[in-house]
Amino acid sequence: GFSTVRDLCISRKPDIFLLQEHWLTPCNLSKFDQIFPEYFTFGSSALTGRVESGLLSGRPFGGVIVMVMNDLQKFTRTLYSSERCVIVKVFNYLLINVYLPCAGTVDRSLIIDDVLNDISNYLAQNSECTILIGGDFNCDLDGIADAAKLINDFATENAVERCDKLTGCQKINTYVNTALNCGSCIDYFL
Numbered sequence: 001g002f003s004t005v006r007d008l009c010i011s012r013k014p015d016i017f018l019l020q021e022h023w024l025t026p027c028n029l030s031k032f033d034q035i036f037p038e039y040f041t042f043g044s045s046a047l048t049g050r051v052e053s054g055l056l057s058g059r060p061f062g063g064v065i066v067m068v069m070n071d072l073q074k075f076t077r078t079l080y081s082s083e084r085c086v087i088v089k090v091f092n093y094l095l096i097n098v099y100l101p102c103a104g105t106v107d108r109s110l111i112i113d114d115v116l117n118d119i120s121n122y123l124a125q126n127s128e129c130t131i132l133i134g135g136d137f138n139c140d141l142d143g144i145a146d147a148a149k150l151i152n153d154f155a156t157e158n159a160v161e162r163c164d165k166l167t168g169c170q171k172i173n174t175y176v177n178t179a180l181n182c183g184s185c186i187d188y189f190l
Helices: 002-011 031-035 047-053 070-075 109-127 146-157 163-167
Strands: 016-020 039-044 064-069 077-083 084-090 093-099 132-137 175-177 182-184 188-189
Touching: 002 016, 002 031, 016 093, 016 132, 031 039, 039 070, 039 077, 039 084, 064 084, 064 093, 064 188, 070 077, 077 109, 084 109, 093 109, 109 146, 109 188
Parallel strands: 093 132
Antiparallel strands: 016 064, 039 064, 077 084, 084 093, 132 188, 175 182
């Protein structure tokens, strides 16, 4: 994915990126600084526990990073960082990047509830801020799954709305698996 992000950096020059599932170990997080020197990064690896327990085997997973253009560095601070969520404040904007667990994850509802409770605490502490929550929610928010209910209840309780509904954008698949001929909408901005 580095080449795609690099292409976007060159063609669009975004001030801020919210990236999920970078799959990097803790010692490789510095690659963001090396490959994207015009940005500074806030984030974490989801592989810390796996690396600490010994030999890393199997498919890598998770990790969230927020990349902010260097000229915004003095106006930016990290408020929170975990393997599933990064919260940064840029000027008066609270930017929250999430990667929630997928179906089949042990204790999925508990993990989602923990992440959303952490976010709620920061929203309460920063009520003067404009909020943007984005990322991989790993569920269709129009669905009936427990995960969708938890996220939608959180949105209602915190007075945040889905950007696709606010703007009238057509809902599209954000996850596509051509080999399995399937897709779903699991990535959102609130």
